[in-house]
Amino acid sequence: MTQVVLRPQVSGVLTEVLFTEGQTVQKGQLLARIDPRPFEQALTQAQGERARIQAQLSAARVTLGRYETLWKQDSIARQDVDTQAALVKQLEGQVQSATASEGNARINLGYARITAPIAGRIGLRxxxxxxxxxAGATTGIATLTQMTPIDVKFAVPQDRVPEVLAAQRTGALPVQxxxxxxxxxxxxxxxLTLDNVIxxxxxxxxxxxxxxxxxxxxFPNQFVNVRLQLGATPGVLVPVxxxxxxPDGDYVYVVDAERVAHMRPVKxxxxxxxxxxxxxxxxxxxxxxxxGGDRVKDGGRVSLAGERPMGRASGAPGARGPRGGGQRCARGRRRAARQRCRAGPAPCLGRTGCGPGPGKGIAARTAAGGTVRVGARRARQWRLAAAAAARTAREGAGHAARRTPHLPGDAARATPCARGAAGRAVSRHGRRRA
Structure with a gap:
C-alpha cells in the first residue's frame, strides 16, 4: 500500500482545487493550483540575469581573441592576455550560476501546479x-492512497514458517x-514474501x-482475516x-444409530x-x-438436541414425572382431603374396619360420597369424642348431655362406615338417635 500526503512545495495562495473528495485519479493528473504569478516573475528575472551575463561573456571572449593576436605581434604584454582569459572564465561561471537560478525559478513555477504522484483514491480535502x-506544512491539502494493487500484512506463527517456505518453493500460494x-x-x-526477523x-x-x-x-488499514493455502491434506473437518x-491424547465421541456414544481416538x-x-x-x-461432552461416558446413551429424553413418553402408563413430583402430588392430595374432611365428613363409629391401624388414618366418607383418609391424631380425637357421647347416652336422658366436638361447618351426623356397617352416632345436642 502506498499513501501520499499532498503537501505544497511552495508558499502561496491556493487558487483552484480540481478534484472531488473520494475521486479516483491517475498519475500526473492536475489536482490543484497555487497562484503562479510570483513564480513567473522570478523566472523572468532569472532569465534576464542569465542573458546579461551571457552578453558579458561573449564580449570578454572577443576581447581575449584580440589580445592573443596582439600578443603574437608582440604589441602587448603577456599579463594582459592572462587577465582577459581569467575574466572570460569568471563570466562563464556567472553564466552557469544564472542558468541554475533560472532552472530553480522554473521548478518553483512548476510546483504551483499540484499533480498526483501516483494513481489512487483521494481522501477528504x-x-x-x-x-x-x-511549503512543507504538516497538514497537506489531501491524502492520496493507492488502491490497486493493495498489499496485506499478516503474522505467521514461527512453527509454521518451514511449511510456508516449503510450499512457496512449489509455486505461487493462493491467499484469501x-x-x-x-x-x-x-x-x-x-x-509475496516473509520478513527476515521473527x-x-x-x-x-x-x-x-x-x-x-x-x-x-x-481499504487501507482495514482489518481482515487472511487464509493462506499451503496445500491439500485428506481428512474430515469437525467443529473445534x-x-x-x-490422558491418551485427542479423542471424540461418535454417536451411532442407536444413540450410543463411543469414545474414539483421533489424529x-x-x-x-x-x-x-x-x-x-x-x-x-x-x-x-x-x-455436553463432559457428561458423556463411553457406551452411554445420549439424547440429541431437539429430541425428547430417553424413556417413556409423557402420559403413558407407569410414566414418572420429574424427581420428587410424585411425592409432592401425593402430599397435595392428602392436604386437600384433610381440608374436605374438616368441612364436611362426620366420624365413622362402626366397629368393622373403621379404626385406624398403627400409624394410619381413619376412613371417612365425604358429603359427595368419596372416601378419604384423615390423620391419626384427628381420628383419635374422633374416637374419644364418640366414646364420651356413648357414655352420656347410656346414662339416660335425664343426665346432662355433653356436647361433642364437631368439624367446622355442618353438624356431626351419623354416616355409614367405609365398609357399609351401620353405626350409632350422637347429635351435637346429646340426644340419642337410632
Whole structure:
C-alpha cells in the first residue's frame, strides 16, 4: 500500500482545487493550483540575469581573441592576455550560476501546479481554495492512497514458517481475504514474501500478500482475516468443540444409530478458529458430540438436541414425572382431603374396619360420597369424642348431655362406615338417635 500526503512545495495562495473528495485519479493528473504569478516573475528575472551575463561573456571572449593576436605581434604584454582569459572564465561561471537560478525559478513555477504522484483514491480535502498554504506544512491539502494493487500484512506463527517456505518453493500460494465473520471472501490474491526477523514478543513472522483489488473492496488499514493455502491434506473437518484431549491424547465421541456414544481416538491436523481437520479416526457422515461432552461416558446413551429424553413418553402408563413430583402430588392430595374432611365428613363409629391401624388414618366418607383418609391424631380425637357421647347416652336422658366436638361447618351426623356397617352416632345436642 502506498499513501501520499499532498503537501505544497511552495508558499502561496491556493487558487483552484480540481478534484472531488473520494475521486479516483491517475498519475500526473492536475489536482490543484497555487497562484503562479510570483513564480513567473522570478523566472523572468532569472532569465534576464542569465542573458546579461551571457552578453558579458561573449564580449570578454572577443576581447581575449584580440589580445592573443596582439600578443603574437608582440604589441602587448603577456599579463594582459592572462587577465582577459581569467575574466572570460569568471563570466562563464556567472553564466552557469544564472542558468541554475533560472532552472530553480522554473521548478518553483512548476510546483504551483499540484499533480498526483501516483494513481489512487483521494481522501477528504483539508484546505479550501483561497487559503494561504506554506511549503512543507504538516497538514497537506489531501491524502492520496493507492488502491490497486493493495498489499496485506499478516503474522505467521514461527512453527509454521518451514511449511510456508516449503510450499512457496512449489509455486505461487493462493491467499484469501475474509471479513470479520470469516464467511465472506472479500478478495483473492497471491502470497509475496516473509520478513527476515521473527518478533520475539509474539513468536510470529510478518508476511505480505498482494491483491489486485479491482472492485475496491479492500481499504487501507482495514482489518481482515487472511487464509493462506499451503496445500491439500485428506481428512474430515469437525467443529473445534468436538475434539477433546485426555490422558491418551485427542479423542471424540461418535454417536451411532442407536444413540450410543463411543469414545474414539483421533489424529489432529490443521485448524481454523471454528473447525479442525481430523486426519484419522472419524469418517465422513458420522455424528460427533460437540456440546455436553463432559457428561458423556463411553457406551452411554445420549439424547440429541431437539429430541425428547430417553424413556417413556409423557402420559403413558407407569410414566414418572420429574424427581420428587410424585411425592409432592401425593402430599397435595392428602392436604386437600384433610381440608374436605374438616368441612364436611362426620366420624365413622362402626366397629368393622373403621379404626385406624398403627400409624394410619381413619376412613371417612365425604358429603359427595368419596372416601378419604384423615390423620391419626384427628381420628383419635374422633374416637374419644364418640366414646364420651356413648357414655352420656347410656346414662339416660335425664343426665346432662355433653356436647361433642364437631368439624367446622355442618353438624356431626351419623354416616355409614367405609365398609357399609351401620353405626350409632350422637347429635351435637346429646340426644340419642337410632
Amino acid at each position: 483539508a484546505v479550501d481554495p483561497g487559503n494561504m498554504v506554506q 481475504a475474509l471479513g470479520g465473520t470469516r464467511e465472506d471472501v472479500l478478495a483473492a490474491g497471491r502470497f 518478533d520475539t514478543a509474539t513468536g510470529t513472522l510478518q508476511a505480505k500478500a498482494r491483491f489486485d483489488n479491482a472492485q475496491g473492496q479492500l 468443540t468436538a475434539v477433546r484431549t485426555g 489432529r491436523g490443521g485448524a481454523t478458529v471454528d473447525e479442525v481437520l481430523v486426519t484419522s479416526g472419524v469418517q465422513a457422515g458420522e455424528t460427533v458430540i460437540t456440546e
